[in-house]
Amino acid sequence: MELKIRTILAIRMKIITNIGLYFQMLWVVFSKPEKSKVFRVRLFDEIQQIGINSLPIVALLSTFMGGVIALQTASNMDSPLLPAYTIGYITRSSTILEFSPTIISLILAGKIGSNIASEIGTMRVTEQIDALEIMGVNSLSFLVLPKIMGAVFFFPVLLIFSIGLSLVGGWIAVTSTGLASTETYVFGLRTFFVLSNIGYAVVKSVVFAFVIVSVSSFNGYYTSGGALDVGKSSTQAVVNSSIVILICNFFLTQMILL
Amino acid sequence: MIEIKNLNKSFGDRQILFDINAQFESGKVNLIIGQSGQGKSVLTKCIVGLNEPDTGEVLFDGRNFTQMERVERKDIRQEIGMLFQGSALFDFMNVEDNIRFPLTMFSKMSKKEIQKRVDFCLDRVNLNNRNKLMPSELSGGMKKRVAIARAIATTPKYLFCDEPNSGLDPQTSIVIDNLIREITYELNITTIVITHDMNSVIEIGDTILFIHQGKNWWTGGKAEILKTTNPEILDFVYASSFMKEIKENMQSSK
Ligand SMILES: Nc1ncnc2c1ncn2[C@@H]1O[C@H](COP(=O)(O)OP(=O)(O)OP(=O)(O)O)[C@@H](O)[C@H]1O
Numbered sequence: 001m002e003l004k005i006r007t008i009l010a011i012r013m014k015i016i017t018n019i020g021l022y023f024q025m026l027w028v029v030f031s032k033p034e035k036s037k038v039f040r041v042r043l044f045d046e047i048q049q050i051g052i053n054s055l056p057i058v059a060l061l062s063t064f065m066g067g068v069i070a071l072q073t074a075s076n077m078d079s080p081l082l083p084a085y086t087i088g089y090i091t092r093s094s095t096i097l098e099f100s101p102t103i104i105s106l107i108l109a110g111k112i113g114s115n116i117a118s119e120i121g122t123m124r125v126t127e128q129i130d131a132l133e134i135m136g137v138n139s140l141s142f143l144v145l146p147k148i149m150g151a152v153f154f155f156p157v158l159l160i161f162s163i164g165l166s167l168v169g170g171w172i173a174v175t176s177t178g179l180a181s182t183e184t185y186v187f188g189l190r191t192f193f194v195l196s197n198i199g200y201a202v203v204k205s206v207v208f209a210f211v212i213v214s215v216s217s218f219n220g221y222y223t224s225g226g227a228l229d230v231g232k233s234s235t236q237a238v239v240n241s242s243i244v245i246l247i248c249n250f251f252l253t254q255m256i257l258l
Numbered sequence: 259m260i261e262i263k264n265l266n267k268s269f270g271d272r273q274i275l276f277d278i279n280a281q282f283e284s285g286k287v288n289l290i291i292g293q294s295g296q297g298k299s300v301l302t303k304c305i306v307g308l309n310e311p312d313t314g315e316v317l318f319d320g321r322n323f324t325q326m327e328r329v330e331r332k333d334i335r336q337e338i339g340m341l342f343q344g345s346a347l348f349d350f351m352n353v354e355d356n357i358r359f360p361l362t363m364f365s366k367m368s369k370k371e372i373q374k375r376v377d378f379c380l381d382r383v384n385l386n387n388r389n390k391l392m393p394s395e396l397s398g399g400m401k402k403r404v405a406i407a408r409a410i411a412t413t414p415k416y417l418f419c420d421e422p423n424s425g426l427d428p429q430t431s432i433v434i435d436n437l438i439r440e441i442t443y444e445l446n447i448t449t450i451v452i453t454h455d456m457n458s459v460i461e462i463g464d465t466i467l468f469i470h471q472g473k474n475w476w477t478g479g480k481a482e483i484l485k486t487t488n489p490e491i492l493d494f495v496y497a498s499s500f501m502k503e504i505k506e507n508m509q510s511s512k
C-alpha cells in the first residue's frame with residue numbers, strides 16, 4: 001500500500017518537474033535567433049517539411065471526412081419536418097467547429113509529432129546537439145523556433161484547405177448518392193453562416209500547432225540513451241501532444257463558444 | 259591555459275570523477291589517457307560544460323567558466339573546437355555545409371572567404387573534392403576527418419579531440435596527429451586530446467594525464483611515461499605485445 005502511494009507520488013513529481021522543464025525550454029526557445037538569415041532559411045525548410053508535405057494527407061482525410069459527415073447527417077434525418085438543406089448546414093458547422101481543426105490536428109500530431117521527436121532525439125543521442133552547443137549555438141532556439149513558427153504560420157492554411165475539401169467531399173457524397181441536389185446542399189452551406197466561427201477554428205489550429213511542435217520537440221530534446229530511446233520518445237511525443245490537444249480543445253470550446 | 263580545480267562528477271549514485279585537478283597548457287598537445295570507461299569523455303564534457311560538474315571549477319585562461327551563465331558562456335564556446343568520439347556531424351548537411359556552419363553562424367567572413375576556408379580545411383584532412391557528400395555516404399574514418407575539419411574551421415583557441423584516430427588506418431592516424439600538433443604550435447592553441455593509442459602518446463604527447471578509476475592517477479611527459487614504474491600505467495602502456503617487445507629490446511640493449 002505504502003509502496004503504491006510512493007510510486008503515485010513519484011509519478012506525480014515527475015509530471016510536475018517535466019511541466020516545469022517544458023516551460024523552461026520554451027523560455028530558451030524564444031530567445032533571439034543568432035543569425036536572422038540562417039533562421040529564415042530554416043523557417044522555409046520547416047514550412048516545407050511540416051506544412052507543404054502534410055497537404056496530401058490533409059486533403060485525403062478532409063474529403064472523406066466531409067463525405068462521411070454528410071452521409072451520416074442524411075441518414076439520421078428521418079423527420080420530414082427537417083428540410084433537406086440541413087445536410088449542408090450540419091456538414092459545414094461540424095467541419096468548421098470541430099472536425100477540421102481538431103481531427104486534422106490529431107492526425108498531424110501523429111505525422112509531424114513523431115517526425116520531430118525522432119529527428120531531434122536522434123540529434124541528441126548522436127551528440128549533434130552537443131556539437132551545436134559547443135559552437136555557441138543556442139540549440140533549442142536553432143532547432144525548435146523555426147519549427148514552431150512554421151507550424152503556427154501554416155496550420156491555418158492547412159485548416160482552410162481542409163474545410164474547403166471537407167465541404168467538397170460532402171457535396172460529392174450527397175449528390176452522387178442522390179440524397180440532395182447541388183442547390184439544396186449549397187443553400188444549406190450558406191444558411192446561418194457565422195463568419196466568426198472561422199476565426200474560432202483558426203485560433204484552435206494555431207494553438208494545436210504550437211502544442212504539437214513544442215511538446216514533440218520537448219520529448220525529442222530530452223531523450224537520453226540510444227536509438228531505442230529515440231523510438232520511445234517519438235511514441236511518447238504523439239501520445240502527449242494528443243492528450244494536450246484534447247484538453248486544450250475542451251477549454252477552448254468552453255471559452256469561445258459559451 | 260585551462261585549469262581544473264577539485265572537479266567531482268556523479269551520475270545518480272555513481273561517482274565517475276573524483277577530485278580532479280589538472281592544468282592544460284597553451285601551445286602544447288595535452289593528452290588524457292586511460293582505459294575504457296574510466297571517465298575521460300565525461301571529464302572533457304565537464305570541462306566544456308556539456309555535463310555540469312557537481313563541484314569544482316574550470317578556468318579558461320583565468321575566466322571561471324563553471325560560474326558563468328549560459329549567455330556569458332557563449333563567448334568562450336565560440337573559441338572552442340571539439341571533435342566528438344562519435345563525430346557528431348550534422349546529418350542533414352553535406353560535408354561542406356558541416357564545415358561551413360560554424361563560420362556562417364559566427365564569423366564575419368564573406369561568402370568567398372568562407373568557401374576558401376572550407377576548402378582549405380578539407381585539404382588539411384585529405385578530403386578534397388568530397389564537398390558534396392552526405393555524412394551517411396562517408397566511412398567512419400572520413401566522418402572523423404570531416405569532424406576535425408569542422409572543429410578547426412573557426413581557428414579555435416581551445417581544441418578538444420575525443421579519440422581523433424580511433425577507426426583510422428595507421429597512415430591517416432599519423433596525418434591527423436601531425437595536423438593536430440601543427441595547428442597547436444602554429445596558433446598557440448590549448449589542445450586536449452583523449453587517446454588510447456600509444457603511437458600518438460609517443461608522437462604528440464607534450465603533457466600526459468592518466469585517468470584511472472576516475473582519479474588523476476599520474477601526470478608527466480612522454481619521456482617519463484616510458485620510464486615510470488607505476489603498475490597501472492605499465493599495464494596500459496605495455497598492453498600490446500608490440501610495446502612489450504620494444505621494452506624488451508630497450509632493456510636488452512642496455
Ligand atoms: N550520461 C551518462 N549517464 C550515466 N553514466 C554515464 C554517462 N556518461 C558516461 N557515463 C558513465 O561514466 C563512465 C565513464 O564514461 P566515459 O565515456 O567518460 O568513458 P571513457 O573513459 O571516455 O571511455 P572510452 O575510452 O571507452 O571512451 C562510464 O562507466 C559510463 O557508464
Ligand SMILES: [Mg+2]
Pocket residue numbers: 298299300343420
Ligand atoms: Mg570516451
